Amino acid sequence: MREFEVVSPRARLARVLLGSWAIVIYVFLFTPIAVLVLFSFNANKYGTFPFTGWTGHWYAQVFSDYQIKDALYTTLRISAEVTVVATIVGTAAAFPLVRSRLPFRSGVRVGMTLPIMIPGLLIGVSLLVLLTSVFHLQLSEQTAVIGQAVYTTPFVVLLVAARLQGFDPALERAASDLGANRWRSMRYVVLPLIMPAIFAGALFAFTLSLDEFIITLFLIGAHNTLPIYIYTQVKFGITPEVNALASLLLAGSLCLIALAFTLPIAVRRMRRVVRA
């Protein structure tokens, strides 16, 4: 703890004020989500205030709705493909970024992170124009995969590049001193070291892809992913069913993110245990 022993009344006041401010912020951040989840259990069929009793009915409806099931399968298919593409492309892109002495390396670096910062809307419309008017593709799940991959790949690049930069390059030199060729040092030294980052990147890509909305809206054509389905429902007002579906999705992405954050740590710990 940092020392602030000399606590004047004014300093204490500042501390209390800032602390209360923080509480207000957590309330602000979590109230909408809490309300959403609460209403998803609300027996009131308008899905809103007043709260008339607990029910699991809306969840049952979500699970029996074939449109939702359809959208879910589409979403999972797209996300799986996006994850594979983004992980491979992103990992491959991280190597030259960290290792080689590319000219304009920092420029390339910024360029790679641009898709994270550029509004998704712009990525969506420009890819729409490119894919339909230049490549003459029909809008389909595949075009949505391309769009989402453009957006998620940079996240994988950042994660893997950070890990590549993080480990001791002497390890690789040691491997080649011990007679490993480039392939073997890659396979037995580098890959195991960056594996946690690759894995985390894949999970991030998957989660982001599950939730992606705006790029998909432009590129998917007549199909529905879950976010698109929710969007079309929301236009007609709030329904308790959408609240239930939304709560399920929130829970799903939270689990995935928890996994992405804890898995690399868990893997490292497990390795240590195995070695000992």
Next chain:
Amino acid sequence: MLFGVFFVLPFGLIVAYSFWVTIDYNVVHHWTLDNYRYFFSVSTYIHTMWATVWVSVVATAATIGIAFPFTYWLVRYVRRGALQRLLLVLVILPFWTSYLLRVYSWLNILGDQGAINRFLQWVHLTDHPVSFFLYDRPAVILVLVYLYFPFAVLTLYASLERFDWDQFKAAMDLGATPRTAIVRILLPQIRPGITTAVIFVFIPILGEYLTPQLVGGARGVMIGNLIVNFFTGAQYTRGAAAALLIAALVVILLIVFRRSLEVEDPYRA
């Protein structure tokens, strides 16, 4: 390379499109400034563009204004270690959940059928839904602040965390008031972090579509909605021109501030 194809190429194309014309739903390769002239000849569009910039500025200022005291508290008053990390992760958590759902969740509170209106009717303060809370710019700004708050905290945290607080104490020992210490010692040193936070919040808000669409109503329209309308109406070249106006603004911002930007990886937190 592949990445270049799917990222650089589309933008080049949008640039070209914005200078071509659409005739009978076909894009004709005829160089002209008509799309821009058209955009700037319709007063609604100009008005929307200014409204967009205005909303983005206000929302960004509010986000940073709210995030700074919070992050300051987190770094200075919370014990470094597990608790601090946990509190930070809690703030960033919503960022990883669905963007659409975070906007949608506000409809439950602000909407005509939302909690506030229902509550007011329930206690008989009013007998019809008050749309004061929704379908106007304040609602848009509120939701935007909500959406981009984690971005701001994350970038501010990165720079505040590296700040050497002994300098702060030294300043106070030399007789500076806390306010002087913040303004003269802390702020100048974390300026890059603040700039980064401003950029990270401002740029995505400029291209915002969903928030004005869902909670903005007719009065909350932003330029993103115009672009989508152009494209769904098959006015590709006009849409491209409008999109390019945003893109140009983004690029200008990035070039102006490139020196002070710190590109942080999102995982470090």
